[in-house]
Amino acid sequence: xxxxxxxxxxxxxxxxxQAATYTIAQNHSGANFFDxxxxxxxxxxxxxxxxxxxxxxxxxxxxxxxxxxxxxAIIKVDNTTVGAGDTYGRASIKINSTxxxxxxxxxxMDASHLPYGCSVWPAYWSQGSPASEWPKxxxxxxxxxxxxxxxxxxxxxxxxxxxxxxxxxxTGKIVSNDCFNGTxxxxxxxxxGATDASYGAGFATAGGGVYALxxxxxxxxxxxxxxxxxxxxxDMSSSSPNPSNWGTPTAAWPESGCNTSQFFGAQTIxxxxxxCGNFAGAASTFQATCSGVCTDLIKTPSNYNDAYFDxxxxxxxSDGTSGSNSGPxxxxxxxxxxxxSAGSSGSNATNAAISMVALGLGSMIFTAAMAGLCIAY
Numbered sequence: 001x002x003x004x005x006x007x008x009x010x011x012x013x014x015x016x017x018q019a020a021t022y023t024i025a026q027n028h029s030g031a032n033f034f035d036x037x038x039x040x041x042x043x044x045x046x047x048x049x050x051x052x053x054x055x056x057x058x059x060x061x062x063x064x065x066x067x068x069x070x071x072x073a074i075i076k077v078d079n080t081t082v083g084a085g086d087t088y089g090r091a092s093i094k095i096n097s098t099x100x101x102x103x104x105x106x107x108x109m110d111a112s113h114l115p116y117g118c119s120v121w122p123a124y125w126s127q128g129s130p131a132s133e134w135p136k137x138x139x140x141x142x143x144x145x146x147x148x149x150x151x152x153x154x155x156x157x158x159x160x161x162x163x164x165x166x167x168x169x170x171t172g173k174i175v176s177n178d179c180f181n182g183t184x185x186x187x188x189x190x191x192x193g194a195t196d197a198s199y200g201a202g203f204a205t206a207g208g209g210v211y212a213l214x215x216x217x218x219x220x221x222x223x224x225x226x227x228x229x230x231x232x233x234x235d236m237s238s239s240s241p242n243p244s245n246w247g248t249p250t251a252a253w254p255e256s257g258c259n260t261s262q263f264f265g266a267q268t269i270x271x272x273x274x275x276c277g278n279f280a281g282a283a284s285t286f287q288a289t290c291s292g293v294c295t296d297l298i299k300t301p302s303n304y305n306d307a308y309f310d311x312x313x314x315x316x317x318s319d320g321t322s323g324s325n326s327g328p329x330x331x332x333x334x335x336x337x338x339x340x341s342a343g344s345s346g347s348n349a350t351n352a353a354i355s356m357v358a359l360g361l362g363s364m365i366f367t368a369a370m371a372g373l374c375i376a377y
Contacts, residue, residue: 019244020218022106022317026099029313033073034065040094040272049121049274049281050298051077052089065093068310072112076308077120077273083299090298094272100129102266104217104321106243107142108236112208113310114143115273116200118290119297120307121146121280124211126267135159135181137265141188142213142224145199146280148289152199154224154251155188157181158263164189165257172250179258191251197228198250201306208310210236214243215267217321221260223249241317269314273307 028036039056059065065075078091101107107126115122123144128137139157154172156162162179175190176183196202197209207229214223225246227233235241253260279285281294297303 019242020104020216020319022240022242022319024239024315025101025105025318026097026316027313028073028315030071031067033067033311033314034095036098037095038098039065040096043089044094044274044277047121047274047277047279049277050089050119050295051092051274053094053272054091058091059093062091064091065095071312073311073314074308075271075273075311077115077275077304079301079304079307081301083301088298090275090301090304092273092275094270094274097269099316100266100268101126101215101316101318103215103261103264104319105215106241106317106319107213107269107315108210108241108317109142109212109314110208110210110232110237110312111203111310112312113204113306113308114199114208115307115309116148116204117303117306118147118286119275119280119294119303120273121275121277122273122307122309124269124271124309126213126269128265129268131268138162138260138263138267139188140213140215140222140264140267142211143199147286148200150196150200150202152193152226153190154193155179155190156222156253156258157186157188158258162189162253162258162263164191164252165254168252168254168257169248170250170252171248177257179253179263189253191224193226194250195226195228198226203228204306206230208312212236212241212243212246215260215264217319219255221252221254221256221258222264223253224251226250269316271309273309275304275307 026036034056039059040053041055042053044051044053054062054064056065062078064078068074075093081091083090109124123141125139125141125144127134127139135157136159141153141155143152145153156179158179158181160180160182164174164177164179170191171194172191175192176187177189179189193199197206203209209226209228210232212225216223233246235245275298276294286294
């Protein structure tokens, strides 16, 4: 009887600690990649870049956002039109997902090429909803850097009180710990990629790779992994990827330094390419890898031959907890409404309750097992 009780106790414990099981919630791939996105149109009002963002119709007509013959989504800057003047706005793309993701989500993007070049500022990121209240609901930068930088920079931007905890184990390089947007000119808490293959020309030469973002509902905070082509875990492209198989993350922001339920809300995914602006165009930043004046490059289209995303797929997975997906499952349906959901704190209470029940059950079984041991003795 003791052996049976002890086995039950051992079997009961994993109820509270087993890894999350992820299932597909949004699938952006193939011919329908651009369904489920809103195209921003007009000037770059966020970072004052020298671009004019195009509507979906104009982007398709100019071949700036389309699906190629291999089923890859191409998102690019115009590299054919000759412009003139420092304030010329070169045609480019910015898209926001209509569905959001929250705590208990895994977002995976497989790409073969990322935009780079002098004056080029690409970003693959997410922003809490509503965006008008930024940074109240947080920002997660998955891929971002400028000009001819050789490594990616991942970061969080929040209100005051969120930090990257000291001693956090990552394979990347921790650059800054304070995520508060009021520190060092909204620098954020940055982790740089561990390899030149994480960004720019090095990424393209290596054949691209996969970026995976997890916002864990199990106390692991926010984590990002990068794997270059040839080193990608086999389950990443499956219907139920498992981050517990992927080793130490490239970047991580544990709950011990940042209560993600407090500092982050439902996140909208954003892909964009701007030019110059207040980061790539800042004199000290631009001259670190390029020469001359940033805006002098805008008028010459050939400067933007490498300014494009080539994306194989972008998928969002959910573990089913409250708030992990605040939009419809997307497998090719079109939507024009943008979600304005601003929170996902409900998942914390649910997960805590489940964990307490599981731990209580395990404790009762273990107590019974120990009682049996004493009787046997």
